[in-house]
Amino acid sequence: MCYAALPFSFVVRADGRLNKCTVALDDERNQVGRLAPDGSLHLDQDRLRPWLVDNALTDTGCQSCALRPACQGAACPLDRMNTGERPCPDAKRDFKAYLPLLLAGRQEVSVTQ
Numbered sequence: 430m431c432y433a434a435l436p437f438s439f440v441v442r443a444d445g446r447l448n449k450c451t452v453a454l455d456d457e458r459n460q461v462g463r464l465a466p467d468g469s470l471h472l473d474q475d476r477l478r479p480w481l482v483d484n485a486l487t488d489t490g491c492q493s494c495a496l497r498p499a500c501q502g503a504a505c506p507l508d509r510m511n512t513g514e515r516p517c518p519d520a521k522r523d524f525k526a527y528l529p530l531l532l533a534g535r536q537e538v539s540v541t542q
C-alpha cells in the first residue's frame with residue numbers, strides 16, 4: 430500500500446503546501462492543503478478524498494485478491510486515478526519471483542530479532 434493512501438501521511442513543501450504523492454508534485458490533484466505558520470492544517474477534503482478512498486471495498490477484483498491485506502487496492506492511488514485500472518504492484522504480476530525474496534527478508538528479520 431502506498432503511503433499516499435494513508436490518511437496521516439503528507440508531503441510538506443517548503444512553502445507550506447501539502448501533497449499526498451511524492452512523484453506528481455506539480456499535479457493539481459496532489460495539492461491537498463496547506464500548513465499554516467501557526468502549525469494548523471488546512472485540508473481540501475475534495476482533493477484529499479480520491480487519495481484515501483478504500484478501493485478494495487468496491488473493486489471486486491481486489492476483494493478476491495490474495496494481496497489485498499497488504500495492498501488494499503492502493504498500491505498507487507495516482508495510477509488508479511490516471512488510468513481507472515487496478516494499480517497492482519510488481520509482486521502481484523510476478524508472485525513466483527517475489528515469494529523467495531519475501532521469505533528471505535522474513536528470515537533476515539527473525540535472525541536479527
Ligand code: SF4
Binds near residue numbers: 490492494501516
Ligand atoms: S494487488 Fe491488485 S487486485 Fe490485489 S488488492 Fe492490490 S490492486 Fe487490488
